[in-house]
Amino acid sequence: MWKTLAITFLISSLATALASPRTGLVPCDALAENDLGELVLLATDSGYEERLQTYWSVSARLKPWCIVQPRTTDEVSKVLKTLLATGSGAGSWHIAVRGGGHNHWAGSSNIANGVTIDLGLLNRTDYNEATNIASVGGGSLWNSAYEAAAEHGVSLVGSRAGGVGVGGFLLGGGNSYYTGQRGFGCDNVVNYEVVLPDGRIVNANATSNEDLYRALKGGGSNFGIVTRFDLEAFPAKDLYGGSRTITTNYTDEILDAVVSFANHDESEAADSFTPTFIYNTAISPDVIIDASIFNVEGARNSTGFNRISSIPAVSEDLGSRNLVTIAAASTVDGTSRQANPHLQILPAP
Known part of the structure; x- marks a missing residue:
C-alpha cells in the first residue's frame, strides 16, 4: 500500500511540475499551458535567434519574451484568445504581429516586452x-x-x-x-x-x-x-524596363522628369518610374541616381519615358523580364543603410 501511495504521489508531483510555468512570463506560460507550447520559441530555444535574424532591418530585431508561430487560422484564433485572457485591461496586452518582417523601424512587427505572433508559417x-x-x-x-x-x-x-x-x-x-x-x-x-x-x-x-x-x-x-x-x-506578361544609373549632376533634370511623368494622362498608365538616390560604395564612391523604369505591357519605346531617357546615363540595364525575375533582383540587401524621405508630386489642377 505504501508503495502504491508513493508512486501515486510521485506521478502527481511530476504532473504538477510539468504544468507549472516554464518561464515566469505569464503570456508565454499561458500559451504553453493551453496546448500551444510546440508553437512557442523562447529565448533559450535555438530557433529563437535564428528567427530574429530574418528580420530585414537590424533595428526591428527586438527580443520578445517569446515568439509564437501558428500554422493555421484556427491556431491564430486560439493564440489570441489565450493571450487576451492573460491581460488585465486596456494597455496590458503586449503583442506584436509579424508578417514578412520587412519594415525597418523598431516596433513595426516585433516587441521587446511581450509576445510576437509570427505568421511566417502561413505562407501558402x-x-x-x-x-x-x-x-x-x-x-x-x-x-x-x-x-x-x-x-x-x-x-x-x-x-x-x-x-x-x-x-x-x-x-x-x-x-x-x-x-x-x-x-x-x-x-x-x-x-x-x-x-x-x-x-x-x-x-x-x-x-x-x-x-x-x-x-x-x-x-x-x-x-x-x-x-x-x-x-x-x-x-502574366513580361515587363520591359530596368535601371538607368545617372550622376547627381543631373538632379535638376531628374526632378523635372518626375514632374513631367506625374502630369501624364491615363493613356500612359502602363508606365512606372521610380527614381532613387543611392550611396553605396560597392557601386560608386559618390551618390548616384537609380532611375527605375518599367512598362508593364512590355512596350520598348513608351513615350512616357522620353524625358527620362534623354538624360545621359553612366550605365543602363534594360530588357524584357518577367515579374518573378524582377522582384527577386530588386530585394535590397539587408546590410544596407537606408533613409526614406518621400515627396508627393500631384498633377497641376
Missing part, C-alpha cells in the same frame, strides 16, 4: 482557375506568391521587391509597377480572412463585414490579424 498560395482568385497566406513573401502564381500563367499586383511581406504591403495600401493600371495593391483584394482581437474568425469583403473590408484597405494591422488575402489575378 493557391490559385482557383474558375474564379481567377489567388489565395495568399498572411505570412507569405511576394517572391513565393509570384512564383506560385506564375505556375498558372497569372500574376498579382504586389511589391516591386520580392522580399517584402504580403501582409504589410497590402494592409499599407501597396504601390507597385501596376498602380497606374490596376490601382494600389489593396484595390485588388476581394476578400480578407481575419482573426479579430477577441479570436473570432470572419471574412471581410464587398458583401460581408463591408466596413472592415474598407478599413483594411490601408488600415494596417489595427483591426485584427489577416491570415489570408484573396487577390484578383491577371494574365
Whole structure:
C-alpha cells in the first residue's frame, strides 16, 4: 500500500511540475499551458535567434519574451484568445504581429516586452482557375506568391521587391509597377480572412463585414490579424524596363522628369518610374541616381519615358523580364543603410 501511495504521489508531483510555468512570463506560460507550447520559441530555444535574424532591418530585431508561430487560422484564433485572457485591461496586452518582417523601424512587427505572433508559417498560395482568385497566406513573401502564381500563367499586383511581406504591403495600401493600371495593391483584394482581437474568425469583403473590408484597405494591422488575402489575378506578361544609373549632376533634370511623368494622362498608365538616390560604395564612391523604369505591357519605346531617357546615363540595364525575375533582383540587401524621405508630386489642377 505504501508503495502504491508513493508512486501515486510521485506521478502527481511530476504532473504538477510539468504544468507549472516554464518561464515566469505569464503570456508565454499561458500559451504553453493551453496546448500551444510546440508553437512557442523562447529565448533559450535555438530557433529563437535564428528567427530574429530574418528580420530585414537590424533595428526591428527586438527580443520578445517569446515568439509564437501558428500554422493555421484556427491556431491564430486560439493564440489570441489565450493571450487576451492573460491581460488585465486596456494597455496590458503586449503583442506584436509579424508578417514578412520587412519594415525597418523598431516596433513595426516585433516587441521587446511581450509576445510576437509570427505568421511566417502561413505562407501558402493557391490559385482557383474558375474564379481567377489567388489565395495568399498572411505570412507569405511576394517572391513565393509570384512564383506560385506564375505556375498558372497569372500574376498579382504586389511589391516591386520580392522580399517584402504580403501582409504589410497590402494592409499599407501597396504601390507597385501596376498602380497606374490596376490601382494600389489593396484595390485588388476581394476578400480578407481575419482573426479579430477577441479570436473570432470572419471574412471581410464587398458583401460581408463591408466596413472592415474598407478599413483594411490601408488600415494596417489595427483591426485584427489577416491570415489570408484573396487577390484578383491577371494574365502574366513580361515587363520591359530596368535601371538607368545617372550622376547627381543631373538632379535638376531628374526632378523635372518626375514632374513631367506625374502630369501624364491615363493613356500612359502602363508606365512606372521610380527614381532613387543611392550611396553605396560597392557601386560608386559618390551618390548616384537609380532611375527605375518599367512598362508593364512590355512596350520598348513608351513615350512616357522620353524625358527620362534623354538624360545621359553612366550605365543602363534594360530588357524584357518577367515579374518573378524582377522582384527577386530588386530585394535590397539587408546590410544596407537606408533613409526614406518621400515627396508627393500631384498633377497641376
